[in-house]
Amino acid sequence: MSWLKLTKQSLYLMGSNSNCFVKKVDVSSSNSKPSELRLSIPLDWFSGRDVPGSMVIDLESDEPDACLVSVPTPAASTPVSIATTAGQTLVGKRIVLDPGHGEIDGGVNDPGAVNVPLGKNERDQVRKQADIIKAQLEANGATVKIVENNTGKSLGQIGSEGQGADCFVSLHLNAFNRSAQGHEVFAHTAGTSVDVELATKINDALDKALPITNRGVKRAGLGVLSGVPLPVPAVLVESFFIDSVPDIQTLDQWTNDAAKAIAEGVEAFLA
Ligand SMILES: [Zn+2]
Known part of the structure; x- marks a missing residue:
């Protein structure tokens, strides 16, 4: 029991x-x-x-570890169906993307991080990223669901939409002091080594794609990741700091390049 x-x-x-x-x-x-x-x-x-x-x-002892999940291996006699379309390495894979923010809280739509001089916000940029990532993964045969923002769902409800997926990726942009810059990818504090593997694949791809500091793979107790049911691998990507992007052209370039890199990281993890 x-x-x-x-x-x-x-x-x-x-x-x-x-x-x-x-x-x-x-x-x-x-x-x-x-x-x-x-x-x-x-x-x-x-x-x-x-x-x-x-x-x-139990307020005194350490937090418990996640139960190891045994992955069922197909019986040797089971014929494995191989996709016939060349290059479609993600056939049968299901990915859930969560472009962050847009939640209506007290009547206010949350824009996430903002770049005031450029008049741009995180919510809209990561929503664009979601479309780019979806198109790239679907071109490789995957099924991709975007958890629409602006729907008033709680972080826990958003995370729960990862149920049954092969991976869950939450898309965010950072902001700090208008000078810090870099990319980082988070696994949950209590995440598994598989979460860290997915985070590392995405962060490595971002490192190749963006001319900014590699802030590495980190862990944090992020609410949306808490909501993703185990054993679904789940990470949260902070592609760059939107508040210190100098101009619209760079913002568009980095939004696009980071999205492609995230898709490549997911492909490297799932393929
Ligand atoms: Zn965010």
């Missing part, structure tokens, strides 16, 4: 009679009441074959 474990960071759905977790949701602070922590418990944890039978509140 599975069980629940509450720590300072997260509520975990723990595997049956084990000390590793199958799913988790992060405890987060509330915007309206910063002094409080909030927790949303997915109702689907309480349906299906293995519902939790008990809960342990």
